Amino acid sequence: MEEKDIRNELASIRNIMERSSKFISLSGLSGILAGIYALIGAYLAYRLIYKGPIRIYDSLSVGTYPETITYLLIIAVAVLVASLITGFILSSRQAKRKGQAIWGKISQTLLFHMATPLVTGGLLILILLSRGYYGIVTPSTLIFYGLSLISASNFTFSDVKYLGILEIILGLIAACLPGYGLLFWAIGFGVLHIVYGSMMYLKYDK
Amino acid sequence: MKIAFDKLDKAFENRVRLQIMSVLAANDRYDFNSLKDLLNITDGNLASHLKALEKEEYIVVHKSFLGRKPNTNYEATAKGKQAFKDHLNTLEQLIKQQKLT
Numbered sequence: 293m294e295e296k297d298i299r300n301e302l303a304s305i306r307n308i309m310e311r312s313s314k315f316i317s318l319s320g321l322s323g324i325l326a327g328i329y330a331l332i333g334a335y336l337a338y339r340l341i342y343k344g345p346i347r348i349y350d351s352l353s354v355g356t357y358p359e360t361i362t363y364l365l366i367i368a369v370a371v372l373v374a375s376l377i378t379g380f381i382l383s384s385r386q387a388k389r390k391g392q393a394i395w396g397k398i399s400q401t402l403l404f405h406m407a408t409p410l411v412t413g414g415l416l417i418l419i420l421l422s423r424g425y426y427g428i429v430t431p432s433t434l435i436f437y438g439l440s441l442i443s444a445s446n447f448t449f450s451d452v453k454y455l456g457i458l459e460i461i462l463g464l465i466a467a468c469l470p471g472y473g474l475l476f477w478a479i480g481f482g483v484l485h486i487v488y489g490s491m492m493y494l495k496y497d498k
Numbered sequence: 499m500k501i502a503f504d505k506l507d508k509a510f511e512n513r514v515r516l517q518i519m520s521v522l523a524a525n526d527r528y529d530f531n532s533l534k535d536l537l538n539i540t541d542g543n544l545a546s547h548l549k550a551l552e553k554e555e556y557i558v559v560h561k562s563f564l565g566r567k568p569n570t571n572y573e574a575t576a577k578g579k580q581a582f583k584d585h586l587n588t589l590e591q592l593i594k595q596q597k598l599t
Contacts, residue, residue: 294596295592295593295596295597298589298592298593298596299593301516301589302586302589302590302593304517305516305517305520305586308517308520308521308536308537309520309521309523309524310524311536312520312521312524312525312528312536313524313525391538393532393535396532396535397528397529397532
């Protein structure tokens with residue numbers, strides 16, 4: 293065995309250990325697109341909220357605009373669904389290229405660990421919304437999303453963990469500054485996704 | 499000190515066996531079908547290599563049922579993990595040694 297052979301052997305061991313325990317087909321490009329969808333969503337929400345002379349955050353607590361809340365929910369769900377579909381399509385393309393199963397042991401583990409905090413947070417937010425606590429929505433979406441990223445990061449690129457930490461910090465700041473929810477939402481789901489998506493695209497998508 | 503090639507574990511001479519051990523070193527347990535997909539080899543091929551590793555007592559088998567489907571999981575033993583570690587160390591030392599000469 294030559295040195296080159298041994299190096300190849302060690303590299304192939306490292307590769308298979310990584311491929312067997314981490315979902316390395318997560319597409320950075322889908323992160324960028326998700327960020328763009330979020331910014332579009334935030335813009336539409338902004339138009340909706342600040343169209344008149346009254347700021348909706350002042351009037352929301354009074355609960356005079358239930359239909360606006362419905363529109364905002366529709367925008368949020370549309371952004372979420374579009375991001376999920378994009379992520380799924382681009383990641384399965386990537387998985388094919390990297391020889392990893394899109395629906396296998398690892399992607400299932402990843403999804404489970406991501407979904408647990410996400411579903412918990414989503415349900416909690418819906419419960420709080422139904423009780424009229426509108427101000428809690430932005431900070432808690434950011435915080436629960438951050439938690440789900442950290443929990444998922446053990447099964448994919450470790451960069452995802454730092455994105456998660458940033459989302460949590462942003463969520464906590466948003467909780468201290470009520471009324472700026474949309475701004476933090478646009479930063480957390482829009483700007484951070486575009487920044488991190490670009491980084492991961494350059495690092496891993498090739 | 500010269501490290502001989504015969505210090506390398508004979509059980510890992512075969513590439514598939516080394517790959518199986520790599521997977522079981524990185525994961526607590528791995529099931530037969532996922533292993534097959536990952537390594538991209540046939541049922542028979544994989545089964546024979548698993549048997550060989552089992553005979554060396556490097557891995558243990560856990561058989562259970564998922565509904566009606568049999569689900570076979572494999573786990574590395576302490577002995578197997580140690581053997582894998584030693585094998586990697588030997589490979590590393592071989593590289594160092596070749597650099598010196």
